[in-house]
Amino acid sequence: xxxxxxxxxxxxxxxxxxxxxxxxxxxxxxxxxxxxxxxxxxxxxxxxxxxxxxxxxxxxxxxxxxxxxxxxxxxxxxxxxxxxxxxxxxxxxxxxxxxxxxxxxxxxxxxxxxx
Amino acid sequence: xxxxxxxxxxxxxxxxxxxxxxxxxxxxxxxxxxxxxxxxxxxxxxxxxxxxxxxxxxxxxxxxxxxxxxxxxxxxxxxxxxxxxxxxxxxxxxxxxxxxxxxxxxxxxxxx
Numbered sequence: 001x002x003x004x005x006x007x008x009x010x011x012x013x014x015x016x017x018x019x020x021x022x023x024x025x026x027x028x029x030x031x032x033x034x035x036x037x038x039x040x041x042x043x044x045x046x047x048x049x050x051x052x053x054x055x056x057x058x059x060x061x062x063x064x065x066x067x068x069x070x071x072x073x074x075x076x077x078x079x080x081x082x083x084x085x086x087x088x089x090x091x092x093x094x095x096x097x098x099x100x101x102x103x104x105x106x107x108x109x110x111x112x113x114x115x
Numbered sequence: 116x117x118x119x120x121x122x123x124x125x126x127x128x129x130x131x132x133x134x135x136x137x138x139x140x141x142x143x144x145x146x147x148x149x150x151x152x153x154x155x156x157x158x159x160x161x162x163x164x165x166x167x168x169x170x171x172x173x174x175x176x177x178x179x180x181x182x183x184x185x186x187x188x189x190x191x192x193x194x195x196x197x198x199x200x201x202x203x204x205x206x207x208x209x210x211x212x213x214x215x216x217x218x219x220x221x222x223x224x225x226x227x
Contacts, residue, residue, distance in 0.1 A: 004158070031212060042119075042204060042217040043159070050212050058214065090158055100208035102149040102215060106158030 002026050004107035006091050012113045013081045021076040021110050023091030031094040032074035033058075033104065034066060036087040043090065049074055050097055081114045088112075117142045117209045119218035124202075127224045128195055136190040136221045138179075138205035147208040148172075148181050148188040149215065154201045162190075162203070195225045 004025045013019055025032065031050050035043040035058075045058030049068040063085060065077045074093075078085055088111050092104040122137040140148065147166045151159040163172035168183035177192045188205060205218040 033214075035217075040219050042219040043215075044217075045214055048212060048214060092158075094213045096213050098212060100147050100210055100213055100215075102147055102164045102206070102208050102213065103161055104159070104213060104215065106160070108156065108158050 004091055004093055004105050006089075006107035006110050008110060009108065010111050012115065013078075014115050015082060017081050018077065018079050019081065019112075020078075021089055021091070021112075022073070023075065023107060024073045025091075025093040025105070026072065027093060027095070027105065028071070029093035029095050029105070030071070030097045032068065033092040033094070034064075034074070034076045035090045035092065036060065037090060037109070038087050046076065046089075078112075081112075083114045086112060086114045117146070117207060117216050119205050119207055119216055121203075121205050121218035121221050124220075124222040125224055126221060127226065130197055130225055130227050131194045132225075134190070134192040134195045134199075134223070136203055136205075136223070138188045138190065138218060140186050140188065140205075140207050142186075142207055142209055144209065145183075146210065148179070149206040149208065150177070150179055150188070150190050151204040151206060151217070152201045153204065153220070159204060195223070197225050197227055199223060200225045 034046040047066040150162040163174040165172040165181035
């Protein structure tokens with residue numbers, strides 16, 4: 001059972017470079033999310049997509065863009081990477097399109113280092 | 116605004132010891148509350164949840180009770196095992212689209 005798959009798992013970038021983190025889920029979920037995890041700060045929501053064709057900003061969207069390519073895939077793009085974007089990025093999905101049940105399914109994470 | 120505060124770790128225990136990880140929250144309205152667990156090298160997994168005051172969530176021997184009067188949702192387990200070593204996150208869902216707000220996480224290390 002694949003669940004939520006993220007690629008790449010590790011990436012090192014230089015300041016100013018761009019890259020895209022890919023995420024795909026095979027559970028036919030409606031909502032998808034991108035979080036970043038930093039020491040002492042827990043997970044913070046970057047962007048989310050409540051359904052195919054829609055995206056909305058979360059708590060820390062600056063410096064990022066997203067694309068909900070189809071129901072399965074949700075990508076996160078860094079156009080000009082900065083050292084402050086060094087973090088572990090998690091993609092998650094949820095069956096819900098509204099309300100709260102807390103049942104998010106997470107990928108294994110992508111560790112990004114920006115030099 | 117909405118926020119979650121967890122006790123700082125790491126928490127180090129011997130096997131079969133009693134575990135408490137404190138979590139308090141600030142929120143408007145009546146949010147749902149959750150505990151997630153992250154094992155080494157993995158993504159987060161939902162451990163348990165409670166959706167209204169006085170609800171008790173439980174799973175795998177872990178329990179937490181939603182206390183509105185103290186705005187708390189402390190995680191407890193009567194007898195921890197080495198396999199419980201992980202990072203535990205308290206989270207709240209203030210409403211809408213499962214946009215959860217996570218605490219900073221508490222690392223638990225259990226030694227034989």
